[in-house]
Amino acid sequence: MEGKEMEEEVVKDMMPRLILDLGMRYPTEKSTRKYRYGLFECQYCKKEFEAVFNNVKTGCTKSCGCQKNKQKITHGLKSNRFYKTWCQMVYRCNNPKNKNYKNYGARGILVCEEWLDVTNFVAWAELTHPNIEGYSLDRIDNDKGYSPENCRWADKTTQAYNKRMQKSNTSGFVGVSYYDNIKKWRAKITVNKILKHIGLFLTIEEAVQARDNYIIENNLSHKLSTDYVKEQINE
Numbered sequence: 001m002e003g004k005e006m007e008e009e010v011v012k013d014m015m016p017r018l019i020l021d022l023g024m025r026y027p028t029e030k031s032t033r034k035y036r037y038g039l040f041e042c043q044y045c046k047k048e049f050e051a052v053f054n055n056v057k058t059g060c061t062k063s064c065g066c067q068k069n070k071q072k073i074t075h076g077l078k079s080n081r082f083y084k085t086w087c088q089m090v091y092r093c094n095n096p097k098n099k100n101y102k103n104y105g106a107r108g109i110l111v112c113e114e115w116l117d118v119t120n121f122v123a124w125a126e127l128t129h130p131n132i133e134g135y136s137l138d139r140i141d142n143d144k145g146y147s148p149e150n151c152r153w154a155d156k157t158t159q160a161y162n163k164r165m166q167k168s169n170t171s172g173f174v175g176v177s178y179y180d181n182i183k184k185w186r187a188k189i190t191v192n193k194i195l196k197h198i199g200l201f202l203t204i205e206e207a208v209q210a211r212d213n214y215i216i217e218n219n220l221s222h223k224l225s226t227d228y229v230k231e232q233i234n235e
């Protein structure tokens with residue numbers, strides 16, 4: 001057996017050993033998605049612990065925690081400019097203790113299998129990043145996970161346009177609000193941090209259509225009303 005094959009076999013032998021399938025359950029009380037959990041035996045210290053099946057399968061969970069800060073990073077990418085981006089992406093999708101997990105992993109937003117390997121993500125990032133200050137990783141469709149097909153690099157303005165509808169919204173449409181004193185609906189939009197008044201309308205449908213038309217006619221990167229409706233349906 002050659003050296004590389006022997007090394008791979010040793011790594012596989014150290015993977016946590018499944019003792020019992022615990023079935024599907026929510027990671028936390030606030031989670032909206034269930035994951036399959038298992039009872040595993042740590043191959044380093046023989047301690048039993050619970051973990052998500054997929055995390056063990058993909059290598060995100062390699063021990064009960066006893067090897068934290070002990071295992072050397074062999075990929076040599078810790079100092080790479082995109083390593084922190086990769087860590088943050090994986091943690092908010094896979095770690096229920098992460099403060100942002102409720103907006104990502106709990107919603108079913110996951111990292112594709114290819115990008116769970118940091119070397120693959122860094123290779124994509126080096127190839128696609130525009131090398132312009134202020135650009136960060138952005139998902140094109142906020143209801144889908146992190147993958148080469150659904151990610152791009154965008155500035156803060158573009159990412160702000162791509163956000164989900166705020167819970168405080170009362171009209172059900174972004175940029176549309178009702179003025180009770182004049183009994184009309186107002187359509188507005190923010191472009192380059194400047195609020196633009198589109199017009200006043202008798203019905204909400206007219207106001208929504210006017211805002212959508214403004215986005216299309218001016219080739220803006222804002223979401224259309226139909227995109228927000230799709231998000232609500234998928235909730």
